[in-house]
Amino acid sequence: MSRLDNIFQQKKQPVLNVYFTAGFPFLESTLPVMEALAKNGVEIIELGMPYSDPLADGPTIQESSAKAIANGMTIAMLFKQIRHCRQNPYLEKTGIVLMGYMNPILQYGFERFCADAANAGVDGLILPDLPAFEFENLYGAIIKKYGLNFIFLVTPETAEDRVKKLDSLSSGFLYAVSASATTGGETNFEKVNSYLKKLASFQLHNPVMVGFGIKDQQSFETATQYAQGAIIGSAFIKILSGAEDIEAATSQFINQIRPKL
Template identity: 80%
Template sequence: MSRLENIFQKKKKPVLNVYFTAGYPSLDSTLTVMEALAKNGVEIIELGMPYSDPLADGPTIQESSNKAINNGMTITKLFSQIEHCRKNSHLQETGIVLMGYMNPILQYGFERFCADAANAGIDGLILPDLPAFEFENSYGAIIKKYGLNFIFLVTPETTEERVRKLDNLSSGFLYAVSASATTGGDTDFDKVNGYLRRLASYQLNNPVMVGFGIKDRQSFEAVTQYSHGAIIGSAYIKILSEAADIDEATTLFISGIRPKL
């Protein structure tokens, strides 16, 4: 059983996944932020690999990505930073997922990337621009070879047939995008909950995590009525951008989303 699967099996409350951009707000912030999140009970950390042309990210995450690139963050440096993360007592059981785009990974070398990710203690990958066809025929076998989970995204417009296909290809969890938009926008949660109820009725193989537009306790509790948990990104990036003390700011932010477990 993978670490991600174990998290969902053991969960007592809806799972909280928090995204942040590696190398932001400063180049050496990555492990500091990860430890702060894990100390405050965040079960899954989604590490964004900065990229200059992200297709799913709204302005807040794009800005953090640009800053991280200017700080000197690269895939090589990221692996170097997190290589010993599992030795940190707070991070031993935390799920760690890399979210990014294919272009820099292909430049790095796809199999080399998967091998180095696994060696660094990464649990899974989210690559929004890797098509299901390419996953099935080229890349999925490499991902599985190194014991990594792979998470596909679905939207409110995704047909039931397509949802089931992507669910069958995914492992760890299925990422339910709350709306067909970029990250950080406003969300109509009445509409979202109809969509999530529909997904729940399919009795999918994987837990469903909801992302895009989740920013506070109200939105977190709204979407987790009909899902296994939620993903917060842009709202936390904004907190990091203003934080004088990352640990203190993270504690305050997470306590406002969900009481510490």
């Protein structure tokens, strides 16, 4: 059973997954931000690997990517930074997922990337531009060889048979994008709830995490009425960009999203 499976089995409340860009706001910010998130009860950390052409990301994450690249962040640097992260007691049981795009990974070497990710304690991958066909016929076996979960994305426009197909290929969780748009935009949660209720009726194999547009307690609670958890990205990046004290800013932000029990 994977670490992600354990997180969902043992959850006492909706799971919170927070995304941030590795190497932002400063090159050496990666581990301090991860520790601050874990200290404040975030169950899954989604580490964005900066890329110069992030198609699914809105302006906030695009800007953080550009800043991280300017800071000197690369895939090799990321693995160097996180290779001992599981020795940190706060990060021992926290889910760690890498989100990025295929181009820099292929340049790095796909199997080398999976091996290094596994060695660094990474649990899973989200690669929005890896098609299901290529996953099934080429890359999925390599991902499984190194014990990594792979998370596919579905949208409100994804047909039921396609949702079930992507669910069957996914492990860890299924990422339900709340709207067919880029990250950080406004979200109509009445429509999102109808969509998530429909997904719940499909009796999927994986837990569903909903992302895009979640930024406060109200949107988190609304989004998790019919999903097992939610993903926050752009709203947290905005907090980081102006934070003088990463731990204090993170603690305040997370407590506003999901007040401590």
